[in-house]
Amino acid sequence: MATDRPVWTATHVGRVRRANEDLYLVGKQMAAEPVESWSGRMTVDHGWAVIADGMGGHEDGQIASRIVIETIAESIESVRDEANVTSMIENAHRKLYEAMFSGQGRPGMGSTIVGVVFFDQEALVFNVGDSRAYELRRGQLLQLSRDDTLGADRGRKGGHALTQSLGGTATPQPVTPHIRRFRLEDHIGVLLCSDGLTDMVQENRIAALLAGPTINPAEHLATAANDAGGNDNITVVIIGPKATVGPTVRRTRSTP
Structure with a gap:
């Protein structure tokens, strides 16, 4: 039987960058503003959420993340x-290079990706790069994704280098997505985020913030990342545990 869960999203340009190169997709809902939050409900009988974190600087990073999200949305x-999942990600990877070779964006533009697809009682989490997925289980965080980084220090404020991404090089390179299947129990939620959150806020602090009362926990985490310096774009998607009462749809937009 189809069920649904509460979902909260937030994306913010941060305090340093000129543009928001992150982009999220939740069902048919796609981010539309550089600073935005949204809440509603989503089905877990084949629902999905994805975050792409573009690289390449301003317009090129925005182009890269949009190509990735729009390609993912098609399939x-x-x-x-x-x-x-592997075919879908490889297709997005290929589309980035096609865009580069056609002059849409510069060579070397790229994007990380993290996402989840729900199948009622199971879910598939996937990622390439350093955007992360966590399982939320009774106040605890369990990282489901795998960081593609060199010298990564969990919770470190920047400074890590990617070992693979979608695009990101002048010539095509193979990409190997990390994919994990797990059981989606009623009390389990999922957190997706770009590294603009995890580079600024330690995991124990994220767990503590999620344990407190808030209207939009995704927006609450984005605010914490900005309060810690906001060195990068920040995007957060939270799919909560199954509940009989959840948020009504609410979308807010503002200028950076």
Whole structure:
């Protein structure tokens, strides 16, 4: 039987960058503003959420993340297993290079990606790069994604180098997505985020913030990252545990 869960999103340009190169997709809902939050409900009988964190600087990073999200949006509804996820990500990777070679954006532009697809009682989490997915279980965080970084220090404020991404090089390189299937129990939630959150806020602090009362926990985390310096764009998507009462749809926009 189809069920749904509360979902909260937030994206913010941060305090340093000129533009927001992050982009999220939740079902058919896509971020539309550089500073935005949204809440509603989503089905877990084949629902999905994805974050792309563009690289390449301003326009090129924005182009890269949009190509990735729009390509994913075209096929994610058909995803049923790990092979489908791999094909979908490889297609987005290929589309980035096609855009580079056609003059849309500069060579070397790229994007990380993290996402989850729900199948009622199971879910597939996938990522390439350093955007992360966590399982939320009774106040505890368990990282489901795998960081593609050199010298990564969990919770470190920047300074890590990517070992793979979608695009990101002048010539095509193979990409190997990390994919994990897990059981989606009623009390389990999922957190997706770009590294603009995890580079600024330690995991124990994230868990503590999520344990407190707030209207939009995703917006609460984005605010914490900005309060810590906001060195990068910040995007957060939280799919909460199954509940009989959840938020009504609310979308707010503002200028940076």
